[in-house]
Amino acid sequence: MILSKAQSKGGLLKNVKQQFNKAADLMNLDQGVRKILQINNNEIVVHFPVRMDNGEIEIFKGFRVQHNNALGPYKGGLRYHETIDMDASSALASWMTWKTSLARLPFGGAKGGVQFNPALYSQAEVERVTRRFTYAMGDNIGPEYDIPAPDVNTTPQTMAWIADTYMSTKGPDERAKSQHIVTGKPVGAGGLEGRDRATGFGVVVNIKEWANYTGQSLVGKRFIVQGFGKVGYWAAHYLSKEGAIMVGVQDESASLYTEDGIDVETLFNYSRANNFSIAGFSGAMHIADEDFFALNCDICIPAALGNQITIENAHLIKASLIAEGANGPVDPEADEILIERGITIIPDILCNSGGVIGSYFEWLQNRNGELWGVDMVLNKLENYIIDSYRRVMTRAEEYKTDARSAAYIEAIARIEVAYKQMGIFP
Known part of the structure; x- marks a missing residue:
């Protein structure tokens, strides 16, 4: 099919670099900031064993790329797909950095996943893969450090398994404080009404x-x-x-x-x-x-x-x-x-920034012990996106450029200001 064939050609990392460089040139981005944003902060690879339904052991490979956290905790999805690798994770992580910055969220960008097709495994096996992957990631994720979310072939149920596994590794007094380790959970497990849409x-x-x-x-x-x-x-x-x-x-x-x-x-x-x-x-x-x-x-x-x-x-x-x-x-x-x-x-x-904006709402809801109705969620979401759209159009007119480059400029400019104001330790 066309879907899988086009994806297999790869090139996502090359694409995102070209898009970043085009915008950076247009806005005359500070060279120091440009160097920082061209690389990932952290690249994590884990191999972990899982016992299959037939009793045999299979080894799985998982990834998590943490691109940038100048504006806040890393944020990004986990996908279960045969094509996920370090390059794909890097491209998607950097896109998350631009997406969260453009939406004016207090997040950075990350992405990752496990290299397998869950359709070929039973639900019990997918659950064990998810829980073992979560355990293997350890403190590389956390509710105030790196917050995963659903992506291709992962679901609210997947997020519930991750949350339960992560919370189970914490002491009794810390468990209730860790519900916002992931977003995109089922509503009954602390998820956000309206997050599915x-x-x-x-x-x-x-x-x-x-x-x-x-x-x-x-x-x-x-x-x-x-x-x-x-x-x-x-x-x-x-x-x-x-x-x-x-x-x-x-x-x-x-x-x-x-x-x-x-x-x-x-x-x-x-x-x-x-x-x-x-x-x-x-x-x-x-x-x-x-x-x-x-x-x-x-x-x-x-x-x-x-x-x-x-x-x-x-x-x-x-x-x-x-x-x-x-x-x-x-x-x-x-x-x-x-x-x-x-x-x-x-x-x-x-x-497609509505997903991460919704994730931010869920993260806030869990963090503050609040419950938001679907009408409130969609109303707030619409306001965020309208604001982003209009800021992008303003940048497009200012720089006489296309919407993609304008969106990148708007996103990168916010991070550039953060670095210039905070400086680099020491």
């Missing part, structure tokens, strides 16, 4: 701001979504409520299209009953995977893995807006092609 909801808030900024209506706009998981579904859900029409969807199992529009909730219910696969859905026709990005639409939401839009397919895109629900779905070469073609891109560190 925060990223997808944030994507749509950005799209609405784009429509307001350009004087357009979303009613009748045709959109396609790549990936129909946590981000893709909620983005489609909220965008359809604005009167937009979903005409195409792609996941690892199939690519669907219908000119008349696909009902979001009908497809979601089918997917949920079909092991979260859209293959075989009768409400749309199945098309070739390579034709997906060439579909006639107004808005394209890549919400799967990285490097999906490349030099090979950028010229096929008909959408006038690309809203990056995934991290790094457009590579730098494709970026230039799209900009030249006049296609607007809402960059990942802005567009």
Whole structure:
């Protein structure tokens, strides 16, 4: 399938470095700060044994890259995927640094995961992998030091296992103080109401701001979504409520299209009953995977893995807006092609920042012993994202540049100020 093939090409680390350097040149970033931000603070690799259901021992490899914590504790997801490695973790960790800074959160950036496909293991085995990985990480994570969250193939249940394992290693008086070791937990285990939809909801808030900024209506706009998981579904859900029409969807199992529009909730219910696969859905026709990005639409939401839009397919895109629900779905070469073609891109560190903003809310809720309702969460989330969007547009006008470079400039500038004001010890 296209999803896995494009991801396997790698290059995420190269991409994020190119994007950083472009912004750093434009803003004439302090050379000392530039050197600091070009490297990771810490790179952690752990190997740990896990007993399988059949009694055999299997060795797993886990990663955690802590890019920068000038603005606060490291923050970033954990993914369970065969492609996760040090380079991918480094790219994603640095993206988290820019994302948290852009959103004006008191966090830095980190990322990591375990190199395996959880679909090939039983739930009991995945739980043991999760708990052993948490134990192997030890004090390299902590509620005031490095706070993991869900990412590809990890869930609220995964976070609950991590929280329970971490809290179990602490003394009785410390356990209750450690609930915010992870975010993205189930609501019953200290999670945030609305966290499941925060990223997808944030994507749509950005799209609405784009429509307001350009004087357009979303009613009748045709959109396609790549990936129909946590981000893709909620983005489609909220965008359809604005009167937009979903005409195409792609996941690892199939690519669907219908000119008349696909009902979001009908497809979601089918997917949920079909092991979260859209293959075989009768409400749309199945098309070739390579034709997906060439579909006639107004808005394209890549919400799967990285490097999906490349030099090979950028010229096929008909959408006038690309809203990056995934991290790094457009590579730098494709970026230039799209900009030249006049296609607007809402960059990942802005567009999908709803997830980490929601994580911040959950972290605060746990830390302060509070409970927030979903309406309060979404209202606060919308305010944060609108503020970020408008600051990025101001930077774009100031530097006469594209939204991605403007978002990087806004994010990097905040960190540059922190280093200049705090200095470097000793």
